[in-house]
Amino acid sequence: MKILIVDDEPLILNGLVKVVEEVSPDGTDIRAAFNAPEALVAMKRFMPDITITDINMPEKNGFELIEEARVENLCERFIILTGYDEFEYVRRALRTGVVDYLLKPLDKKEIAALLARVQEELPAVSDSEYSQHAERILAYLQKNYMNDLSLDHLANRMNLHPNYISSLFKKETGDNFVNYLNSFRIREAQKLLITQSHLTVCAISRQVGFDTKHYFAKVFKKFAGTTPGAYRESGAEGANKTDERYDRLHGKD
Numbered sequence: 001m002k003i004l005i006v007d008d009e010p011l012i013l014n015g016l017v018k019v020v021e022e023v024s025p026d027g028t029d030i031r032a033a034f035n036a037p038e039a040l041v042a043m044k045r046f047m048p049d050i051t052i053t054d055i056n057m058p059e060k061n062g063f064e065l066i067e068e069a070r071v072e073n074l075c076e077r078f079i080i081l082t083g084y085d086e087f088e089y090v091r092r093a094l095r096t097g098v099v100d101y102l103l104k105p106l107d108k109k110e111i112a113a114l115l116a117r118v119q120e121e122l123p124a125v126s127d128s129e130y131s132q133h134a135e136r137i138l139a140y141l142q143k144n145y146m147n148d149l150s151l152d153h154l155a156n157r158m159n160l161h162p163n164y165i166s167s168l169f170k171k172e173t174g175d176n177f178v179n180y181l182n183s184f185r186i187r188e189a190q191k192l193l194i195t196q197s198h199l200t201v202c203a204i205s206r207q208v209g210f211d212t213k214h215y216f217a218k219v220f221k222k223f224a225g226t227t228p229g230a231y232r233e234s235g236a237e238g239a240n241k242t243d244e245r246y247d248r249l250h251g252k253d
Contacts, residue, residue, distance in 0.1 A: 001119050002029045004048040006039040006065065007081070008057040016081070016106065020052065023112035025119045036060035036068075043074035044176065047167035050077040050099065050118050066098070073151050073166045073177070077118060081106070133158070134172045137165060145184050146209040151177055185209050186223040189216070193232040201228045 003020060007013040017032050024030065031046050033039035035057055043051070051069065055062040062080055069075045078098045100114055137158060141149065151162040154177075158165070169177045185208040192204045199207070205216035205228075220228050 001025060001027070001050070001115070001122060002031075002046060002048045003115075004031050004033060004039060004042055004046060004051045004075070006033045006036065006051065006053040006057070006062070008035050008054065010034065012054075012104070016052065019106050019108060020111065020115070023108050024115055028115075036062075036065040039065055040068060040072075040074065043069055044072075044170070047163075047170050048075050049122055049163075050079065050115075051075045052079045052081060055080055055082040073162060076163045079111075079114065130168070133160065133164075134168055137168065138172070141181065142184065145181060145188065146207060149181060149209070181209075182219050183223055186220055189220065189228065190224065190231065193228060194235065197232075201232075204228070 001024070003024065005013065005016050005020060007016060013032055013034065017030060021028075021030055029046075031042055031048070033042045036053075036059060039051070039053070051065075053062040053065055057065075060068070062082075066078050066080075069078075080098050080101050081104055082101075083104045099118060102110065102114075137154060137160075140154070140157065151165055154160075154165050155162040166177055169175065169180055173180050175183070189204050189208045192199060192207065193201075196204070201216075202213045205213050208216075210216035210219070217227055220226075220231070224231055226234070
């Protein structure tokens, strides 16, 4: 199980980490962040199974962190911590759909029982099963990239949890689902632009899964560094340059 703990007060954060380390199930991996922006960066790399977060933090509070993390499919299980025993916080926490709401200081027995419950709810996946899931999902995406794909669609199709698929993408590709899908679509568009001169840019954008020519051009420029029209005009020389740009964007030598 992977746990991220977020609190803007260093002494409290260190204390929380020690308590959670003491009561967590064996094999638990724990990371810490001092604020919401730092937590969001950590989530993209770590993909926690559960995030334990303070409510009152500068820049973004705990609820804003939860909302943004869910929009980006970075984590879906949250435990909220606060020193304020107020019903409004409890009500809002429940509306946000958190796993639980705990008051500081933490009760060791309470957090131990809660983490044990979360551990039981997580899918138990062996390395071989993980590899099989990765191969199946990536094969499906590469065959159906031109269709309307989302994490929820993949989750329903593969009978897996969206958060698990999101974590799998990060581990297997070093990228999130949306970036991986878009980069794959752009690679296919590049091939068509060079080899299918009779197809318009608009037709190619639809053929590789983009709803509008404008959005296709925006994403194409992000990955290729140029417009689809300019790429087509540059031919093989442009293809080599944009392949180099793609490798740099994805950290390849």
